[in-house]
Amino acid sequence: MSRPVPVLELDSKDYSDLFPEGEDLQRQIGARRRREGWARIIFLLVLLLTILALATLLYTIINGAFGMTAIVNAVEPEEIVESLGYDPAQVGLADLSQEELVEVLAGAVTNNVGRRLERDQRFFEDRLVFESEATWIEICASPEPPTGCALAPRDQSNILQLVNERVVVPDVVQTWDLVESITDREAIEAEIASADFQERHPGAQPEFRAWLNWQFVTSPQSDVPELAGVRTAILGSLWLMAITVLFAFPVGVAAAIYLEEFAKPNRVNRLIQTNINNLAGVPSIIYGMLGLAILVRALEPLTSGSLFLGEGQGVSENGRTILAAGLTLGLLILPVMIISSQEALRAVPNSLRAAGLALGATKWQTIRKHILPVAMPGILTGSILALARALGETAPLVVVGASTFITVDPTGPFSKFTALPIQIYQWTARPQQEFQNIAAAAILVLLILLLTLNATAVILRNRYSRSKM
Amino acid sequence: MTNETKIEAVLTNPPEVRRNTIPASVDAAVDVVEAAISTEDMNVYYGDFLAVRDVNLDFARNEITALIGPSGCGKSTVLRSLNRMNDLIPGARVEGVVRFHGTNIYEPEVDPVEVRRRIGMVFQKPNPFPKSIYENVSWGAKINGFKGSKSEMEGLVETALRSAALWDEVKDKLGDSGYSLSGGQQQRLCIARAIATNPDIVLMDEPASALDPIATLRIEELMLDLKNEYSIIIVTHNMQQAARVSDHTAFFNVKLSDVGQRTGYLVEFSSTEQLFTAPKEKDTEDYITGRFG
Numbered sequence: 001m002s003r004p005v006p007v008l009e010l011d012s013k014d015y016s017d018l019f020p021e022g023e024d025l026q027r028q029i030g031a032r033r034r035r036e037g038w039a040r041i042i043f044l045l046v047l048l049l050t051i052l053a054l055a056t057l058l059y060t061i062i063n064g065a066f067g068m069t070a071i072v073n074a075v076e077p078e079e080i081v082e083s084l085g086y087d088p089a090q091v092g093l094a095d096l097s098q099e100e101l102v103e104v105l106a107g108a109v110t111n112n113v114g115r116r117l118e119r120d121q122r123f124f125e126d127r128l129v130f131e132s133e134a135t136w137i138e139i140c141a142s143p144e145p146p147t148g149c150a151l152a153p154r155d156q157s158n159i160l161q162l163v164n165e166r167v168v169v170p171d172v173v174q175t176w177d178l179v180e181s182i183t184d185r186e187a188i189e190a191e192i193a194s195a196d197f198q199e200r201h202p203g204a205q206p207e208f209r210a211w212l213n214w215q216f217v218t219s220p221q222s223d224v225p226e227l228a229g230v231r232t233a234i235l236g237s238l239w240l241m242a243i244t245v246l247f248a249f250p251v252g253v254a255a256a257i258y259l260e261e262f263a264k265p266n267r268v269n270r271l272i273q274t275n276i277n278n279l280a281g282v283p284s285i286i287y288g289m290l291g292l293a294i295l296v297r298a299l300e301p302l303t304s305g306s307l308f309l310g311e312g313q314g315v316s317e318n319g320r321t322i323l324a325a326g327l328t329l330g331l332l333i334l335p336v337m338i339i340s341s342q343e344a345l346r347a348v349p350n351s352l353r354a355a356g357l358a359l360g361a362t363k364w365q366t367i368r369k370h371i372l373p374v375a376m377p378g379i380l381t382g383s384i385l386a387l388a389r390a391l392g393e394t395a396p397l398v399v400v401g402a403s404t405f406i407t408v409d410p411t412g413p414f415s416k417f418t419a420l421p422i423q424i425y426q427w428t429a430r431p432q433q434e435f436q437n438i439a440a441a442a443i444l445v446l447l448i449l450l451l452t453l454n455a456t457a458v459i460l461r462n463r464y465s466r467s468k469m
Numbered sequence: 470m471t472n473e474t475k476i477e478a479v480l481t482n483p484p485e486v487r488r489n490t491i492p493a494s495v496d497a498a499v500d501v502v503e504a505a506i507s508t509e510d511m512n513v514y515y516g517d518f519l520a521v522r523d524v525n526l527d528f529a530r531n532e533i534t535a536l537i538g539p540s541g542c543g544k545s546t547v548l549r550s551l552n553r554m555n556d557l558i559p560g561a562r563v564e565g566v567v568r569f570h571g572t573n574i575y576e577p578e579v580d581p582v583e584v585r586r587r588i589g590m591v592f593q594k595p596n597p598f599p600k601s602i603y604e605n606v607s608w609g610a611k612i613n614g615f616k617g618s619k620s621e622m623e624g625l626v627e628t629a630l631r632s633a634a635l636w637d638e639v640k641d642k643l644g645d646s647g648y649s650l651s652g653g654q655q656q657r658l659c660i661a662r663a664i665a666t667n668p669d670i671v672l673m674d675e676p677a678s679a680l681d682p683i684a685t686l687r688i689e690e691l692m693l694d695l696k697n698e699y700s701i702i703i704v705t706h707n708m709q710q711a712a713r714v715s716d717h718t719a720f721f722n723v724k725l726s727d728v729g730q731r732t733g734y735l736v737e738f739s740s741t742e743q744l745f746t747a748p749k750e751k752d753t754e755d756y757i758t759g760r761f762g
Contacts, residue, residue: 265559350557351596355659358554359609359666360586369608370598 061447064440065212068181070192070204071226074169080104093168094160101159102129108167117162119146122153161219161227170226172209172434173201181208212441220407221418225427225434230442232406236322236417237391237449239410243326244333244390249383251330252337256379259338260345261367280335288399291328296320296400303327305414320401323413328400329393333386340382344375377461384457388450394421420446504568505530505670505700506551506588511565513546515558519726520546521733524565526719528670533692533701535711535741538721539756543733544704547721548672551702552588553581570669586613589663593675595655597647597662602639605647605658606630609666625665632698633661634691653684660691664699671695673703677710689714708757711741718744720753 020028078088084100096104102123106114114130119139123129128136140149154162164170176188191197192206219229259276263269296319301307303324348371356366402422410417420442427439504527511524521543528534528551536544546555553574555561566573574584597605606626615622626643630636635657639650647658656676663671673692677685692701692714705711711718719738726732737744737753748754 349596351592351594352598354554354557354590354592355596355598355662357557357582358552358585358590358592359612359662360582361609361612362582365612370600374599 061440061443063177063179064437065444066178066181066210067208067437068176068185068188069172069207069209070174070197070201071207071209072171072173072201072204074171075108075167076203077168080163080167093163096160098124098156098159101156101163104167105159105163106130108163113166119148121148121151121158123159125153165222165224165227169224172226173204175209175433175437211437212444216438216441217445220409221405221423222407225432225438228438230420230423230445232409233418233420233423233442234445234449235409236402237419237421237446239322239413239415239417240326240329240397240419241387241391241453243323243413244329245383245387247327247330248334248337248386248390252334252383253341253379255334255338256341256345257367257372260342261363261371276335276338280339283395284332284393285395285399287328287332288396290331291324291396291400295324295327299324303414305412308414318401320403320416321414322410322417325397325400325402325417325419326413328396329390332393332396333390336386336389337383340386341375341379344378344382345371347378348374376464380457380461380464384454384461387457388454391450391453392421392446394425397422398425420449504528506567506569506702508547508550509566509568511547511550511563511567513543513550513555514560514562514564516560518730519732521721524735526735526738528700528702529717530700531696531698532716533696533703533714535715535718536702536704536721537706537708537711537718537756538733538736539723540706541731541733542721542723544719544721545674546733548674548702548704551670551672552585552590554585554590556581586666587668588670588672589666589668590672591656591659591663591674591676594679595652595659597650597655597658599646599648601644602630602647602650602658603643606661606665609662613666629661629665630658632664632695633657634687634694635661651684653680653687656680656684656688657691660688660695664695668699670700670702673701675704675706678706685710708745712745715741717741720744720748720750720756722752722756 019025077093080093081088081091081096084096084104106129109117111130117123118128118130131139139146176184181188189206192204197204216229217234218231219227220232221230222228255276259269259273263272295303300319303319303321305321305323352370352374353366356370357363361369397419403416403418404422404426406416406418408416424439424442424446427435427442430436507527508524511521512519513521513524524547526534526547536547538544549555550563551567555563563575567575569584569588572579574581598608600608603626606629607622610622610625615625617625627636627640630639635654638654639645639658642649647655650658656679660671660676677688680688689710692703695701696716703711703715717738718741720736721733722736723731723733737748737750739749744753745757748757
């Protein structure tokens with residue numbers, strides 16, 4: 001089997017002198033190198049610009065979330081402690097017992113306010129402070145009993161907050177941002193101590209305040225910025241995310257599997273695909289209106305929970321619930337979810353599909369056992385990004401009807417709710433300086449929540465892809 | 470007869486539904502018993518493009534049949550048509566008859582899953598599942614309803630791996646990923662996986678083209694061992710390989726048709742010895758002596 005030598009008819013002309021040589025070659029390479037250098041510099045500058053923008057953002061937020069304040073207390077906590085016979089140097093307000101705190105509260109608020117507080121939630125299991133037993137039994141038997149009839153009594157920290165809110169009444173009269181507070185601390189303290197300042201705000205004391213603190217994270221919403229917190233908003237956001245994931249993840253992955261693995265490339269399926277791609281670019285407020293029209297209004301029995309819990313038994317009277325908002329956000333991220341899942345499925349080599357089918361497996365067996373596990377890390381990455389978007393969405397929640405002021409924690413999918421972005425939006429819209437500070441703190445909470453969610457998902461994904469390969 | 474009575478008649482005596490499933494063994498009534506699988510006037514299209522035309526081949530039982538020919542002559546297309554793997558390619562269409570156990574596998578009643586369960590396939594590039602070696606081999610049996618106990622499954626896996634001459638190399642690491650093996654070992658794992666479902670025919674699409682010469686040699690030895698139990702059809706670019714392992718060889722060529730399509734066709738099909746020593750066709754001789762292709 002000897003091969004004959006192939007005879008190629010070559011052009012006799014020599015082209016080699018048409019390539020640059022020597023100095024020409026150096027110059028030519030130099031020019032190409034310079035172009036590369038310019039491209040590199042431009043890319044680096046763009047990157048630096050991005051980093052600068054992000055750094056400025058972070059700087060602004062952190063600058064607002066911490067800093068010096070001038071505080072005026074209506075009653076100094078030391079006075080309260082002293083009036084109860086303790087040494088203010090050793091005992092703080094937080095160390096007082098429940099009985100003592102209630103006593104302080106009862107001595108400071110009017111009977112009317114006290115009765116209202118007690119109707120919201122009792123102070124003691126065994127006795128009443130402001131109401132008489134007879135009235136209590138009467139109002140609890142009325143058609144609309146106050147929440148205090150059913151709720152467990154307040155605990156010490158709750159009453160401590162009431163004392164702070166109603167008796168101490170700390171009022172931040174002026175705030176300084178973080179950078180000023182660090183560089184000009186003495187000047188600020190001198191300003192607060194000055195006669196002019198003390199005349200305007202008698203008893204004002206300088207205090208360094210971290211607006212983002214544990215009390216801020218664990219307190220419910222309040223009218224007083226010094227006491228307001230984001231607990232309800234955090235819980236609302238977490239509930240929303242749970243509903244969003246539970247809806248969008250299975251639906252998105254299922255749709256992606258159908259489109260990528262089963263759908264024939266005919267006109268109808270191409271139309272569906274095009275529409276999904278377009279839906280990914282629809283402004284989120286449009287989804288909010290969709291949610292309002294369909295989920296809140298048309299499906300009200302479902303989203304308000306009255307269908308499951310009975311008429312009037314739902315926590316909320318209408319469809320403006322966590323369920324409706326979560327499903328709206330789910331719809332919002334569904335196209336992105338589908339597209340990224342499709343992308344992940346497409347990245348799985350076809351040889352794996354062929355391997356499964358050649359063994360006599362059905363398509364679904366092959367997908368379920370071999371394609372999905374390989375695509376899962378990619379699907380999870382897309383889902384994380386989509387979820388991060390949903391967590392920060394404000395507009396659709398405003399339209400669907402998130403409550404802007406709510407102090408009750410959400411208890412389930414049929415609760416009224418607020419979410420972190422809504423809370424931030426609402427606080428930044430207020431004119432008082434202190435609300436700007438707590439808005440900055442809330443933004444930090446949102447960022448931390450976002451990073452935590454992402455980190456969890458990334459760890460989950462890495463563990464998944466390691467165990468499968 | 471009114472419509473109602475007609476419907477009633479149909480309901481009480483339903484017409485016999487002829488299920489055209491493939492019999493497990495060759496029916497005595499089927500006269501052609503030698504062929505494991507055969508094609509009759511098979512044309513394969515991709516959309517409007519005629520890829521291969523007029524293929525008439527009888528693949529013998531317990532033999533190795535090699536399909537050779539220049540690039541684009543449609544030999545892989547023919548191979549993939551034999552277990553309906555071409556169904557995966559959008560627009561692919563087969564005309565004519567592919568007879569397997571007396572049944573045309575392109576009849577609408579035939580489920581391609583059943584065809585593939587009986588006609589296994591090994592691909593050009595090793596494609597183990599990203600799972601353990603054990604799962605790679607056992608999965609095919611599991612999904613096809615293997616009724617054995619756990620120890621019988623272990624026995625099946627061992628037998629398949631022994632048949633694929635891989636057992637001694639992997640017996641201590643069956644839990645390791647199939648990807649941890651070398652290319653040649655992966656390909657033998659794929660062969661073990663294919664024969665673990667106990668197929669009648671094993672199709673091999675250039676099974677050694679991605680392997681080094683030593684791994685290639687092992688695969689060829691393995692094929693010679695396996696032909697005692699299975700009918701093997703192999704596509705190869707390597708004429709020496711075809712000459713070394715196959716009993717029969719089919720040579721395909723490709724010709725530009727009047728409408729400008731490059732359509733493949735069968736030139737010559739005979740015993741390997743005859744095809745390589747005394748080819749009947751001029752094209753065959755030119756190809757095997759290396760004058761083109």
